[in-house]
Amino acid sequence: xxxxxxxxxxxxxxxxxxxxxxxxxxxxxxxxxxxxxxxxxxxxxxxxxxxxxxxxxxxxxxxxxxxxxxxxxxxxxxxxxxxxxxxxxxxxxxxxxxxxxxxxxxxxxxxxxxxxxxxxxxxxxxxxxxxxxxxxxxxxxxxxxxxxxxxxxxxxxxxxxxxxxxxxxxxxxxxxxxxxxxxxxxxxxxxxxxxxxxxxxxxxxxxxxxxxxxxxxxxxxxxxxxxxxxxxxxxxxxxxxxxxxxxxxxxxxxxxxx
Amino acid sequence: xxxxxxxxxxxxxxxxxxxxxxxxxxxxxxxxxxxxxxxxxxxxxxxxxxxxxxxxxxxxxxxxxxxxxxxxxxxxxxxxxxxxxxxxxxxxxxxxxxxxxxxxxxxxxxxxxxxxxxxxxxxxxxxxxxxxxxxxxxxxxxxxxxxxxxxxxxxxxxxxxxxxxxxxxxxxxxxxxxxxxxxxxxxxxxxxxxxxxxxxxxxxxxxxxxxxxxxxxxxxxxxxxxxxxxxxxxxxxxxxxxxxxxxxxxxxxxxxxxxxxxxxxxx
Numbered sequence: 295x296x297x298x299x300x301x302x303x304x305x306x307x308x309x310x311x312x313x314x315x316x317x318x319x320x321x322x323x324x325x326x327x328x329x330x331x332x333x334x335x336x337x338x339x340x341x342x343x344x345x346x347x348x349x350x351x352x353x354x355x356x357x358x359x360x361x362x363x364x365x366x367x368x369x370x371x372x373x374x375x376x377x378x379x380x381x382x383x384x385x386x387x388x389x390x391x392x393x394x395x396x397x398x399x400x401x402x403x404x405x406x407x408x409x410x411x412x413x414x415x416x417x418x419x420x421x422x423x424x425x426x427x428x429x430x431x432x433x434x435x436x437x438x439x440x441x442x443x444x445x446x447x448x449x450x451x452x453x454x455x456x457x458x459x460x461x462x463x464x465x466x467x468x469x470x471x472x473x474x475x476x477x478x479x480x481x482x483x484x485x486x487x488x489x490x491x492x493x494x495x496x497x498x499x500x501x502x503x504x505x506x507x508x509x510x511x512x513x514x515x516x517x518x519x520x521x522x523x524x525x526x527x528x529x530x531x532x533x534x535x536x537x538x539x540x541x542x543x544x545x546x547x548x549x550x551x552x
Numbered sequence: 553x554x555x556x557x558x559x560x561x562x563x564x565x566x567x568x569x570x571x572x573x574x575x576x577x578x579x580x581x582x583x584x585x586x587x588x589x590x591x592x593x594x595x596x597x598x599x600x601x602x603x604x605x606x607x608x609x610x611x612x613x614x615x616x617x618x619x620x621x622x623x624x625x626x627x628x629x630x631x632x633x634x635x636x637x638x639x640x641x642x643x644x645x646x647x648x649x650x651x652x653x654x655x656x657x658x659x660x661x662x663x664x665x666x667x668x669x670x671x672x673x674x675x676x677x678x679x680x681x682x683x684x685x686x687x688x689x690x691x692x693x694x695x696x697x698x699x700x701x702x703x704x705x706x707x708x709x710x711x712x713x714x715x716x717x718x719x720x721x722x723x724x725x726x727x728x729x730x731x732x733x734x735x736x737x738x739x740x741x742x743x744x745x746x747x748x749x750x751x752x753x754x755x756x757x758x759x760x761x762x763x764x765x766x767x768x769x770x771x772x773x774x775x776x777x778x779x780x781x782x783x784x785x786x787x788x789x790x791x792x793x794x795x796x797x798x799x800x801x802x803x804x805x806x807x808x809x810x811x812x813x814x815x816x817x818x819x
Contacts, residue, residue, distance in 0.1 A: 399699055
């Protein structure tokens with residue numbers, strides 16, 4: 295279980311996270327939604343220790359990762375897998391080497407077994423016989439799937455998805471959604487997904503949390519979020535251009551153009 | 553905007569502000585590079601071994617840079633012979649051309665020109681590669697795959713550059729002297745036996761090894777500076793371009809600056 299309490303992070307004078315609280319139950323997928331630039335990426339980068347928050351605590355099964363030194367963090371990070379927005383495949387290596395990277399690094403399997411293990415991981419994301427291809431030769435959807443295979447290679451129990459469907463066509467986006475759901479069902483991972491794609495959020499989420507102005511303003515099941523009474527959440531999930539989120543900037547525009 | 557402080561600023565204030573900002577940024581950079589250095593030192597011997605990456609980088613820094621370094625060294629030796637011959641002719645000391653070429657090449661020009669060429673070739677490619685990895689989140693991906701990016705990316709580059717630059721300079725020294733010999737003997741008609749004798753006469757072992765020590769330090773500085781600028785790159789392709797420029801400029805300048813201080817310390 296992941297429990298986040300009072301998480302704050304600022305960049306210069308810009309406050310991105312402002313005392314955020316979020317609980318991610320074990321074996322469930324919690325989807326964090328929110329507009330672009332509201333700090334969703336910052337949230338999961340803090341969770342995996344890529345960014346150090348200014349205040350707050352992030353408890354992974356009761357252990358606070360913020361107070362850990364680099365060596366302890368490395369140990370805890372082995373429990374994490376992360377799918378990056380642009381897949382972030384190592385472009386100097388072929389697909390097989392990408393997926394095998396962490397296996398070789400941690401010496402999890404003898405060298406002669408690695409090819410086989412990699413093929414198995416790739417088959418879990420519906421790919422085969424592409425180990426020799428370079429990342430530059432892959433389409434966007436394939437890159438994401440290879441990135442996912444790489445993220446699950448070390449058998450993590452926590453998966454973080456950074457906008458898994460962004461930039462994909464609707465069919466490929468749904469393929470990724472299915473993969474996320476099936477990974478949760480087959481290997482029982484706990485996951486946090488950040489997205490602004492509501493179709494994807496409804497499909498893959500056990501819980502949806504809305505991030506707005508540095509705080510989680512509402513958490514609920516997909517059905518609860520769909521029928522929410524909170525005007526801010528309602529505007530976002532229905533994708534309306536007018537409402538409380540855009541009101542401030544609209545007023546500003548009106549003020550300036552007057 | 554009606555910020556009263558902004559209106560009052562005159563040229564002198566603005567100039568010193570600009571200067572201050574530059575100096576401040578430079579101090580920040582130097583601090584970060586030193587921190588990177590300590591991280592490299594503390595993780596260089598920790599397992600897992602990066603020997604495979606070190607060898608790969610040695611090929612990149614050493615073998616691939618060999619042609620450009622050798623051409624530079626040869627022509628430096630040749631022009632040095634030409635210049636000192638025409639200069640020394642004025643007071644009839646042309647027999648010393650061999651000594652001048654050998655000493656200048658081994659003590660100064662071999663290491664410095666090799667350092668500058670490697671700054672341009674290798675520094676740029678390191679900053680561009682690491683910068684691209686940074687802006688495409690590949691460095692973050694390394695971290696999530698239980699890998700320390702400094703150990704995996706910076707250590708091999710720094711170790712390889714430190715070890716390989718002296719080797720490059722050995723060849724640069726050799727070809728520089730050969731270039732000087734060729735011009736003196738075959739184009740200017742110097743006596744080959746006198747030339748070789750004069751080359752040996754004043755050349756001490758110290759001249760050569762101080763040059764190689766310098767080369768080693770240059771290699772380390774170039775790799776550290778270039779990796780640092782790659783690591784802090786942000787903002788897409790433009791950011792990578794800026795990081796590359798900064799890496800080349802900073803490492804070339806650092807080669808020349810550190811050269812002065814090492815020379816004053818060694819001799």
